[in-house]
Every structure is written in C-alpha cells, then in structure tokens.
Amino acid sequence: MVDMTVKIGNVTLKNPIMPASGAFSTELAQVMDINRLGALVAKTVSREYRIGNPPPRVAELECGMINSIGLPTKGIEYFLEHQVPDYKRFTPPLVGSISAQTADDFEAMTRDVDVPEVDVIEVNISCPTRNPGGGNFAMHEDHTFNVMSRIRKATAKPVWCKLSPNAGDVVAIAKAAEAAGADALVIANTILGLKINIDTFRPAIGNKYGGISGPGVKPIIVRMVHQCSKAVKIPIIGCGGIVKVEDVVEYMLAGATAVMMGYIIFRNPSGMLAILDGLEEWCRKRGFARVADLTGAMIDEPPMETFAAAAAPIR
C-alpha cells in the first residue's frame, strides 16, 4: 500500500490529484466517480454575472490548445446558493476560486465565500483572458502582495494563490504571495498567446489573445515550480500540461506537493483517475511508501551523461 495522502498547509488531501479551476464541474460526474479526486476545484466566480468572451473560444495549436473563455459566471450569489450545495453532494474538499477587478472586491469576495462548505479559497489573480490586454494582479509583486494581504486578513481559511506564467519574474511574485500570507501557490495559469487564421487574416479566437495549455507548456511550468520551490517554504501545486503519470512525477520531483489538471479532462475525461491509479502503481514499483516523498526529490546535479562527456578527453 502506498500512502497517497499529501498535506498542503493544514489541509490533508487523500491524494495529490485535482482538477484545475475552469476545467471542472460536477457535470464531470457524467463520466467518472469524482469522489476519488483529492479535491474538487470550482470554476472561478466573480461578484456579478459575466457573460464571458465571444466564440470561438478555443483553437488547436501545435503544442496543445489556446482558449479565451473569459470567466463566465453566474455570480457569487448563485455560486453560494446553488453551486456550493451541488458540490457538497460529493465528498472531496471543495476549493472555491474567486476573481475580482479590485483589491477591495477581492477582500469582500473572500468574506463572501468564507462559508463552512468551502474548504479552501483559491485566489485567481492570473486569468490571462479576463481582460483583453491579459493584465492581472499576478503580473507584478506589489499588486500580488497588496491583494493577498487584504485577502489574508479577511479569512482564516486556507488561501491558495494562483500565479501567472506571464509575469516577468515569477519567483518574485511567489515570494510576494508567501510574504502576504498565502498558504500555498498554484503554479500556474495559462500562457498568453495568439493564433492567427491565415485564411481570414483574423485571430483564431474571439478574444484575440488566449491562454495556452496542454503538454507543450509543461516544461515551462515545471521549471517555474522548481524555481519557486527553492524560493518559498509554502507548498506548491503544479498545474500545466499533465497528460500522464510521468508528468505528475516530474512536477512533484520539481517541488510540487500536489497537481491540478485541465487539458487532459478534455482529451480523456476519466484520465485523472487513470493517472491516480497509475501514480500509486509507479510509487509501488519504485519503492516509494509515500507519494509525498517525491516532492522536491529532484537531484539538483547535472545528468550522469554530463560527467561522462567531461571525462572523455577532447583531442
């Protein structure tokens, strides 16, 4: 038996496999037993109703997909009255995800979702398609520190801060979030990109710019997880391009305590559970009694081949 539990601050998850916000709803119970997941992560909610961005909202790329959904939401009241009870039909902890345009509203939103049924608050300060310029709090450490400090004061619940890979210096943002009192970091949201339809000369998606996700972004985000894990003490949740067991192992070796998945849900709706089974099997075969022992276990030295090459004299 492999111990699959992981601890994120004072929250213990029965396993490190979670869906990413925006790629998950209880509607996935159409195809899988979502009670097996480590946690349920709701789609980001804003105070007011948001219609989202105009279609088409997705296009394929060479390396994955680009999307611009634009955070459609029925608003905080609907979330609390209808969606939260719907999530509570299931057993895993509920991670509520919030977004706002201002620090004031972020603070107020935090108080609003601070209800007994919400176990963790994920703070989405990093959606690249929320406004057309791709701007957000997670683009700058001062904004991140400011908004996270306000949120920290507004709740005693665990707060997970979702970072943007589009910031120039993600490590600085990670430190700012930690300093402001975040309990964990989710690294990361999607990477801002542009696809042009060469038949029409127009952008391929309605919002022009969109967020790139899928296997192509994984090495970039794994690198960010590793860099941030060396700079902060709080747990990191790796998120980007996971499609197989080995990807989860990589994220954990890089320093992640748990992972979130989005794209794979679109390709293999029941793939998260296959990866969960496969991860336990992988640990068993490699002699890991606890999956948590993988976290940060990357050997931070050059590959063996580098030594072999150095030892071979060049004439």
Place this chain on the structure above:
Amino acid sequence: MGDVFASAPFIVGKSEPPPIETDIPAEEALCPVISHDWVNEEYKHLVVAASPKALTVRPGQFFNLLCPSPDAGELWLRRPQSVYRIDDAGGRIEFLYKCVGRGTRGLATLKAGDRLNIVGPLGVGFHLDPSWRNIVVLGRGVGLATLAPISQLAAGCGVGVTAILSARNRDFIMADDLFGEVGTVVPVLDSDRSSDVENVERILLGLIAAKRADAFFTCGSNRLMQLMKRLARQHGIPGQVAMEQVMACGLGPCYVCVRTFEVNGRKELRRVCIEGPVFDLQEAVGW
C-alpha cells in the same frame, strides 16, 4: 512503466470494461471499428461496436470522438459527432460525417479492426411528444444524419414522418434510403433550385395545410432553420433544432461551445454540449 504519450491510444483504467453504473450515464470507451466506407466523395459512414452504455444513446445525442491525427501534428481536442443510427440488436452505433477539417480527415483514416476512443452518450437529445401524429424533419447536407435516429424512432412509434432533404445535387442526398424506410422523402436540390427557401416554404405550408406537421425538427442549415422557425411561430407548431459548435470537453465545465439564444427578449449564451445540442427552435437565434 513506459511513457504514455498523448498521441498513443489512451486506455483508461484496467483492460476490463468498467461495469455499468447507472448513476454515471456516459463513459470513455474504445470501440472496434466494424466498417468505414465512403458514401460519396465527401461523406463517410462509420460503424463501430458499442458498449451497453454507449447503446443507451438517444436520437440527437452525440459522442465526443478522439480522432487519429491525419498528419505529423497532434490533434489535441476531440470532435463531437451526433449519432446517425443506433443498432441496439446488433450492438452497433453508426456515424455519418463530412470530411472537412483535420479532425474528420484523421477520423477518415480509421480502418475496420482499429479502435475508436469515444466519450458519451452526451447532451440533450430530441423530444418526441406522444400526442404528435405527424412530424416534419428538414435537414441539409450532413445535418440529415442527425435527423435520422429521431425519424426512425418516430416511425417506430407509428408517427408519420415527412423528411425534406436538402443538398447540392442528387449525389449529396444523404441516407434517403434510410428516410425512405421510415416515411415520405422530399428531396430538394440546389442543382434544380428546388432547395430555394421559397420552394421549401411552399412545401412546408402544404404539409401544415394537410395536417402533417404536428412538430418540426431541423439541423444543418441556418437559412432553413430561420424559415422553419418563422413558420412554426406563425402556425403554433413546436420545433426543435440540433446545433453544432466547436467544443473542448463536451461535458459542460469548459464553456467553450456556447451559442446565443433568446428567451422573452433576453439574449443568453448556452452550452451546446450539455444544454443542447437539441434546443427549442423558437429560442435559437441561429449562426
């Protein structure tokens, strides 16, 4: 354990198919391809062996298909495909599709004996009211395929079916034999201009006058949908439209496949995958 790359067929869980769980209505499954033939230069007919859960598909529902790549690149997203024929006794489901982009070009490479990864059955299908004695289905092009199962179901319930099949020319009249088995076929063509909206309107008005139109069903043409919507409103006939949209998850969470609808003067976006693909004709705005 070797890498399971995204391009490889993804076998979920154990090799044994999961037991049918009644509270989990859909599933991801690998279906052996039984036959896969061109029916004309653009349309292909795919027959796969289906699991018991897949066979619970209702007319108008769809499956999200993981198509093989047609080229050196990867296909990252599934392609939604409504079911064309449900062969419960034979344990088969059939698709009829137009080869139009990378997804369907990749799908077209499947050969008998290959396995197709499907997710489904998904979405809200057509509704057949027991009080209806005669229905009219109006489809264009490959949209006709979506209307075939509801026509068969209606005929099986003793309901009279008139199928108006619109296409460029005779070669592209899809499945008229299948519609012929279940009702009256009225082909309308671009080649002799019988597919003009004015002519289709005359045909529909004739059916209404003859009391052969208790309900309308349509798919595949915005022009014909608008016509049917107008006549349905004027004559108080209930109508349903099956719609398409680019999708990602096919299950609801991603909010990619939205289209515009209008209820009591208020416009709203709905997801084709879970609030449709079949919608009330009067609420559909079109595309």
